[in-house]
Amino acid sequence: MAVGERQVGNLPAGKTRMVGRRTELAEIGLLFAGAARLVTLTGVGGVGKTRLALEAAAGLQSRFRDGAWLVELSPLRRGGLLPHLIAEALPLADQTARPVIDVLADYLADRELLLVLDTCEHLTDACALTVQALARAAPGLRILATSRRTLNVPGEEVLTVEPLPIPETDDPAAAQADAVVLLGERAAEHVPGFKATDAGRAELIALGRRLEGLPLAIELAAARLGELPAKELTERLDDRFAVLGETDELVCGADPPWHQALRTAIGWSHQLCSPAERLLWARLSVFAGTFDAEAARQMCADAHLAAERITDLLAALVDKSILTWQPTGGGERYRMLDTLREYGADWLRRLGEEDELRRRHRDHYRALAHRADAGWMGPDQIAWYDRTVAEHANLRTALDFCLAEEDGHSALDMGGALWFFWLACGYLGEGRHYLDRALQRCPASGPVRSKGVWTGGVIAMGQGDSDAVARMAQEFRAGAEAAADPASLIAVAHLEGTHLLLCGEPAQVATVFDAVPYTQEHGGAYTGARFLAWMVRTYVHTSLGEFTEAAAAAAALRAECVKRGERWIRAFADYVQGLAELGLGRLDEAATHTRTALKGKAVLHDSIGIAMALDLLASVAAATGQGERAARLLGIGQRIWDTIGRSQAGLPDRLAAREACERQARKTAGDSGYEAAFRKGVEDSIDDGLAYALHQT
Template structure:
């Protein structure tokens, strides 16, 4: 959902203890320190405390608290992109993303939580320095195993939970014991602390040195062991694993002894198939579902029919987390657990094999989405790729770091629909340009990546570079005999020309591709795109009847096949045509229908465009207060997009006419009050208002 005042995740468990640390860190963040870094060993609870601190202080920040999860990210160049995607920000220009984020935050009072920075410490430090310099109202709370080493950084070292003093086996009020008791009750329903088992709880917590993750891993064993057996067996394992560096092969990071022993013991107590699956699942970034795990991890050593049972076993042992979602069940793995699995995967000699399988799976997924996009399942594909974004990034990074054929260009090109249609144009450009720079030889994959790059550049307003990329792609595709890629590239030339404002030339380029053709054998993007650009050019030149004929043709083709994304753009331009005809009610109804589609596809540019057209229809009908509120809501979004009305003179003029009509209807003072109310309205309420009649 767009535009909440913050994006704090809902914790899976309640915070136990940490009252002193919570008060101390919250005070630093709110009152005295602009950059606070929580450090400590893996598994000590840095992320959970940071979540609690952000929740406690978010009401003190006018523009909210935003949680930026960096653990799945494997390349520092994307830190600013991930921050931007977390914020309600969708800049539609080609400026450096860190500059865009800095400009957005400059006048705001915001808390950013940068979670898990250690593997990207230099990139995080650079981003933090730039943003803090640009935004006086910004505070940053970072979690990292090592400091960011910036001037003014307040470092808070998080220690393990308190445990009873040595010899105090009847203690039990300490936080570590409370955590173990609660996790034991989750593992064994009905478990309670008694005078009989209390000494074993205390002994276990002392042996695990109060480290929360180690305690949670140990508690998961209570499903098959009594507390006494657990304490005794863990004591034995410390004698073996506590001094055995092979417990974590090629150990890096520096493992805390208690955690190393707890993880190593959990690993040894797993069945052989579970250990192998644990290692192989470490190639996933973020979450994954069971079917993806089967596709990437299963083979003769891990039969397909055993995978679901092995996944359930790893969940029971707290190696995996289980995450029900609206689209099905997904699994996740804590960073420390994933690192352990990665070390074992490397020791097994399977790292390259599994990363190649992972890449192949996501390339095939992107290609299926490409083939199916122009059809009835666009919402599902948008949701699927959004859920898999962390893994898509990991696959792209692997294909760029270790080139294998043309996989990087193929994957970045196949994802055109996700970059362009689902709100990830800036990130798409990042990967497309890296892939194109990696392999400059003429090929079908390069020709395709060129037209996709042109599409994204046009979306971001760089018509000149977009035209150059598309022209290169068209020439290359023609030389290679790839007719489809050549048509797509020529359509992108037409789009680039429209964006640049040369409507006459755009019509000349688009008409041969359209040429009255209907997609009887299925929808073809070059035809749909050329129809849209042709209709747009006619609309800009006030050739309304010609525009309506082309756009209704496009709409009917899309409707026949259940396609909603391109149809919505046709309806949007038809709404503008209705405005030109003076049909205000029809324009408003079309705009409202498009608004719902654009919301569901996370197309923030499309939402802003729809709000403008609904506001224009409302103002033309004499409803000045409603029009002013809608303009304020639209401006709330245009502020995050970089270029209001995409800089198109006709759209800017239409917006100015709308404002003038609204001011005339209700007066300047009433207009300003309604406009500011719309600009400040919560997003969900604003969208409901815009869709109402």
């Protein structure tokens, strides 16, 4: 992207105005304008560290050529996946088997960007190691962290975030104190028509003083102003202070300790909730990230909490600011702030339900993984894509729980069912992280291990790790031959054929696939393997120069996908059809099919598929004498390949085709014309690049 073209990054749009913090914002700016590489915002829970960090990052974003990027760490329970989480936040979809920290270091080495690591306190050791490794590799990197504890990294600049200023007197000017202004604004959001009268301002000032300027405490109190006037609310809080040492003492291990006013406000809000609301609050604390109402019903309902009450209870917790309601394209979802989740988790432990709820969470998301696996190759594929991506943090948490409990069988069962998520949704590195550990913990042979081994081979295939594919294929074959199941034998052929393809042996690939009935429906656990095998066999026709056969095979595969309502493999069939038409010299047809493939891959954010389609469109443009268009398309594709880490998916014939396209485009456009157009493609945003590629010339 050209410098100054537009700001880049993934910072969320601000939903509410941040009150105060002008001094802190200026200080953060000055630190980064100087020599600071890492600035850590510390302070108690609920003091507003995240909101301040986001506001600061938004203001600083234009200073960084490559923007500001937010990494939310609260859903991550263990530090092993920290580099993966950072890579996911960045426009980086590396699909290789290299250590992710090395991939990140290479990606960031020549970039100038601000990385916001939010909520580090439970991962301080992992954050410290990662920050130091990335800082050494990337001189243009600056990091803004939020944490209740410092990271203890050499050169770390620490800024303690204090509560908002509160008035010391009751004069009229006190109403302009930041804490009182925030209280009034939030009250107006919760209470329609709320206005602070002259008499009411004094009560708001007293309430703001009692809450000691803590933003989260203010949010919770404001949500109650529809039920109680400010004066009565303040009196009740005074009573809570008097008995604080006797009730609701949290055992959170927070360092530094929670502020008394915040603890009081949360405990008071908890006390004013109904028993059912308190129970649901505690049970919802096992979710990571966001969740939907159906998951809450299935996991939290029992004889003590009727399922039909869950929807109303969720709405009540939203009204009380315990939950945040988030409308999304896939439906309504809910989120709980970390500080409130910790409070709920403590109560869940006190109730003796923590282990049971974590097992329910595991079972719910294992069942979800199996439903998604069964539905992936069908008309609901895009809906399953949206659903599993939205549930990513919960899927990860369930897998972590399995591995922490030495439940390798459940981890392998779940990880194997998520083959499509690791491969098609772009999480190969994370999938390998979990599958490797699950396979170690579940050595017993059987259907669960077989599916896990096949999934491990699929992941290795996506990473271009031919040796690992061969190992997985060898183990998988033994189980498949014993089962004598046609679907399993097709899955074996898929792994073995893919290994040969990666080794540049297309003729042998054809022999392997032609020995199994991959075009027939067999049902069972390997429907996806059948379509992957069909896809690879169709592609191999083009590697062998059999373009007429490739076109016929692609048409048959596409027809089967259309019949099922499937989109992911269908887009690949369109891509192979484009390759075949190019080989047959039918350039207009080649361009049409390839643009269709590109649209299909873009819907599912399939980076490899998008980049391959862009390269093919470049070859079509070069063949029609459009050298500069071909160069720009190659540049757009290169921008994506750079984030993937393995050009042309490691396929020898695609690498050769790209080199031939470049030579032809240079010959037509000239070196200077080629370089200028290629550079323009690299600098295009992804959206602009795709719009250019899809424009019919």
